[in-house]
Amino acid sequence: MPVDRLSLAELRRQEPLLAAHVGPFGYFASGDHQVDPRKLAQALIERLDIQRTAAVAVAPGMVQLADGNQFFADEVIVANGLAAGTLLGLPVPLPLRPVHGDILRLGVPQALRPLLTHTVRGLVHGSAVYLVPRDDGTVVIGATQREDQQTGISAGGVYQLLRDAQALVPAVAELELLESTARARPGTPDNSPLLGRVSAGLIVATGMFRHAVLLTPAIAKICLEILAGAPDPQWDQFAATRFSTEGLSTKEPR
Amino acid sequence: MPVDRLSLAELRRQEPLLAAHVGPFGYFASGDHQVDPRKLAQALIERLDIQRTAAVAVAPGMVQLADGNQFFADEVIVANGLAAGTLLGLPVPLPLRPVHGDILRLGVPQALRPLLTHTVRGLVHGSAVYLVPRDDGTVVIGATQREDQQTGISAGGVYQLLRDAQALVPAVAELELLESTARARPGTPDNSPLLGRVSAGLIVATGMFRHAVLLTPAIAKICLEILAGAPDPQWDQFAATRFSTEGLSTKEPR
Numbered sequence: 001m002p003v004d005r006l007s008l009a010e011l012r013r014q015e016p017l018l019a020a021h022v023g024p025f026g027y028f029a030s031g032d033h034q035v036d037p038r039k040l041a042q043a044l045i046e047r048l049d050i051q052r053t054a055a056v057a058v059a060p061g062m063v064q065l066a067d068g069n070q071f072f073a074d075e076v077i078v079a080n081g082l083a084a085g086t087l088l089g090l091p092v093p094l095p096l097r098p099v100h101g102d103i104l105r106l107g108v109p110q111a112l113r114p115l116l117t118h119t120v121r122g123l124v125h126g127s128a129v130y131l132v133p134r135d136d137g138t139v140v141i142g143a144t145q146r147e148d149q150q151t152g153i154s155a156g157g158v159y160q161l162l163r164d165a166q167a168l169v170p171a172v173a174e175l176e177l178l179e180s181t182a183r184a185r186p187g188t189p190d191n192s193p194l195l196g197r198v199s200a201g202l203i204v205a206t207g208m209f210r211h212a213v214l215l216t217p218a219i220a221k222i223c224l225e226i227l228a229g230a231p232d233p234q235w236d237q238f239a240a241t242r243f244s245t246e247g248l249s250t251k252e253p254r
Numbered sequence: 255m256p257v258d259r260l261s262l263a264e265l266r267r268q269e270p271l272l273a274a275h276v277g278p279f280g281y282f283a284s285g286d287h288q289v290d291p292r293k294l295a296q297a298l299i300e301r302l303d304i305q306r307t308a309a310v311a312v313a314p315g316m317v318q319l320a321d322g323n324q325f326f327a328d329e330v331i332v333a334n335g336l337a338a339g340t341l342l343g344l345p346v347p348l349p350l351r352p353v354h355g356d357i358l359r360l361g362v363p364q365a366l367r368p369l370l371t372h373t374v375r376g377l378v379h380g381s382a383v384y385l386v387p388r389d390d391g392t393v394v395i396g397a398t399q400r401e402d403q404q405t406g407i408s409a410g411g412v413y414q415l416l417r418d419a420q421a422l423v424p425a426v427a428e429l430e431l432l433e434s435t436a437r438a439r440p441g442t443p444d445n446s447p448l449l450g451r452v453s454a455g456l457i458v459a460t461g462m463f464r465h466a467v468l469l470t471p472a473i474a475k476i477c478l479e480i481l482a483g484a485p486d487p488q489w490d491q492f493a494a495t496r497f498s499t500e501g502l503s504t505k506e507p508r
Binding site for chain 1: 358360361363404406407408409410412413416417420426427428429430431432434
């Protein structure tokens with residue numbers, strides 16, 4: 001994706017509501033895109049006819065749901081994010097930890113539309129913040145990273161998001177706060193994915209941290225490679241067994 | 255109510271989580287109380303068997319609801335806050351304007367309980383902010399005053415509340431944001447109530463701005479005086495007819 005360094009004046013021609021003092025220059029990624037996680041999840045649920053019941057256990061070729069139902073298949077792919085770590089029946093432990101994040105959804109008054117026409121990312125007081133304009137006239141502001149075990153929405157997190165977003169785009173103060181949410185992303189000890197086969201009939205694809213939604217197509221493609229038995233060796237670094245001595249000991253010498 | 259000036263050290267003995275730099279001194283109102291508006295409203299609804307349908311018109315001794323039902327009585331007291339200004343049938347116009355305010359409700363983690371044992375009020379950057387600890391372990395933070403016609407929750411308002419509350423009590427950053435709400439209070443041209451008889455069989459009691467909940471018992475007592483035909487003359491300054499030339503012209507000379 002091409003990235004060009006632009007002066008502040010050039011950036012403000014792209015986004016007139018950027019603060020006058022955000023810095024001497026910035027970067028413009030002309031091929032940047034966005035994915036709406038809610039639309040993506042809804043589309044996947046509809047296309048794949050996904051069961052909305054949590055899985056509690058897996059075995060090679062078998063998934064058991066919380067309601068007692070069992071499903072059988074030649075292959076099972078464990079891709080349920082943070083919940084993967086609590087599944088029974090996995091041949092290796094999955095060392096996932098929750099990294100909480102707060103996200104705000106804001107409405108833009110008619111007089112200020114469009115607030116932005118590109119996703120704006122910045123670093124304010126050392127914290128990353130982004131503003132994503134959606135087609136429906138709302139703006140999504142994210143995202144804090146907390147490992148404080150607080151599963152609810154953090155008052156300090158909301159404060160930080162509003163403070164930092166206003167530093168980039170002062171008109172954020174004029175928006176309507178429609179929704180605050182907090183979610184946990186699945187982190188791993190090295191913050192890289194857990195991706196690969198753990199036994200015959202059982203593949204793991206989780207631990208994507210903040211990036212699961214954006215990586216969905218790439219992960220699906222790699223899973224197809226694994227299913228076909230010929231994954232690119234570059235994915236070996238993400239082996240789901242890499243934190244397990246058990247997993248390592250059964251690994252074939254290369 | 256007795257109010258004592260206390261040094262910061264003395265205040266912090268009362269409230270150990272007050273910021274170390276809030277100022278050289280503060281005031282302690284030992285007889286301060288609080289009212290939970292939700293509990294009060296619920297209790298009134300239950301005790302008075304209140305209809306939950308909006309009133310659309312009044313006349314002396316009559317109230318008409320939006321569902322078409324009419325209620326008759328010797329006297330009608332118009333006390334429906336901001337909505338009083340839109341009632342049909344009033345002999346004088348009620349000059350009420352909406353003054354919007356944002357309020358936050360936050361949960362206190364077990365390790366920080368009790369965050370506060372008194373209501374804390376402060377002035378930060380010239381803005382008033384208060385923190386009210388509730389029996390259930392939550393804290394209410396309010397309240398902004400906006401006349402910006404924005405009926406939703408203001409992102410700038412939430413930011414200001416969190417910023418100013420943290421300036422008084424830094425641990426606010428550790429709380430969980432449970433709820434953000436915005437409501438409009440009924441303001442009048444001089445920000446004093448509209449309180450008194452406007453015609454035989456019709457009394458008005460509205461325009462209490464931010465203070466309706468706290469004033470409820472006093473307003474009820476004054477309404478009883480008006481019903482008895484002998485209100486204290488000190489309430490004449492709040493006459494509901496004072497902004498109406500029509501109302502003034504029909505007033506008896508004194």
